[in-house]
Amino acid sequence: MGSILSKIKKTIENKEGKEKKTIIEGDKTAELTRINNKLDNIDKIVNEHLNDFELLGKAIDEYLLSIKKELKDNINADSKKKIEQINKIQNTLKELENRFNDFEKAVQEVKTIRERDKKNWKILNEWLHNVEDRLKTLEQEKKNNKRRYNEINNKFAGIEKYINTERYKKTIKKETNRENVLYLLKNGLNQPTEIKKEFKGGTKALYETLKRLEKSGEITRRKEGKKVYYEIKKGYNL
Incomplete structure (x- = not known):
């Protein structure tokens, strides 16, 4: 130019x-x-x-x-x-x-x-x-x-x-626990004692996660005698 x-x-x-x-x-x-x-x-x-x-x-x-x-x-x-x-x-x-x-x-x-x-x-x-x-x-x-x-x-x-932030880290931890529990349930582990053996987040975190999933409607809880079973709710897609 x-x-x-x-x-x-x-x-x-x-x-x-x-x-x-x-x-x-x-x-x-x-x-x-x-x-x-x-x-x-x-x-x-x-x-x-x-x-x-x-x-x-x-x-x-x-x-x-x-x-x-x-x-x-x-x-x-x-x-x-x-x-x-x-x-x-x-x-x-x-x-x-x-x-x-x-x-x-x-x-x-x-x-x-x-x-x-x-x-x-x-x-x-x-x-x-x-x-x-x-x-x-x-x-x-x-x-x-x-x-x-x-x-x-x-x-x-x-x-x-x-x-x-700590808040974000806790959020990620909860989401990781959620995915872990759903994965174990999908693969046939539906009693807390069974899930606990494979769950990596600790007993307290396991029961907190199960409670949140039940509350959100992603899983159902049923009791047979003294045993408790958890299952992924029908129609729910992982």
């Missing part, structure tokens, strides 16, 4: 005086056609930048939805992995910001040419107005992407803080 701008500058400087007047008045169409082709290449670069930000915006929206779904299923599933993904998004934003700044510098060079020769470069003038509109769009998209990144980052900061 820099070489294109250099050629545009060189064309303007070499066509001053009599020769410049001849191009404008005598064969202006051919010269402007060559310049317009060069501007088309610059315009292509603009579109590539716009596509980068549009694709990134869509990807972040989809990523936010997937995170919300995963948090409902298992809040601790891949927290470290997702934090790494957040860092990758941040690096991508930084890279796009650098490209955006380089593009602004290139546009500023073209603006300088326009200011020096407004009268003879009407096509360039109109193109620059379009570029300015696109720059505003890019700037807004950049702000939106940063806002989305901050939202994601704040969510994971909260998750990281929560998974280190």
Whole structure:
């Protein structure tokens, strides 16, 4: 892109005086056609930048939805992995910001040419107005992407803080005990004395877990004489 701008500058400087007047008045169409082709290449670069930000915006929206779904299923599933993904998004934003700044510098060079020769470069003038509109769009998209990144980052900061609390650890322990008891019941162990031999959480935790499962309706309790039996409730899917 820099070489294109250099050629545009060189064309303007070499066509001053009599020769410049001849191009404008005598064969202006051919010269402007060559310049317009060069501007088309610059315009292509603009579109590539716009596509980068549009694709990134869509990807972040989809990523936010997937995170919300995963948090409902298992809040601790891949927290470290997702934090790494957040860092990758941040690096991508930084890279796009650098490209955006380089593009602004290139546009500023073209603006300088326009200011020096407004009268003879009407096509360039109109193109620059379009570029300015696109720059505003890019700037807004950049702000939106940063806002989305901050939202994601704040969510994971909260998750990281929560998974280190005692309350969370107890919740995970209860869920582990629950799954262990249901697994043993499913495999035919239905008396407390049988379950206790295979259960890894201790006697107190076992009876607390059985009580919670019975209360939630996941298992049923029946008594035959002095013996107590627990069974997974019919129709309940593990």
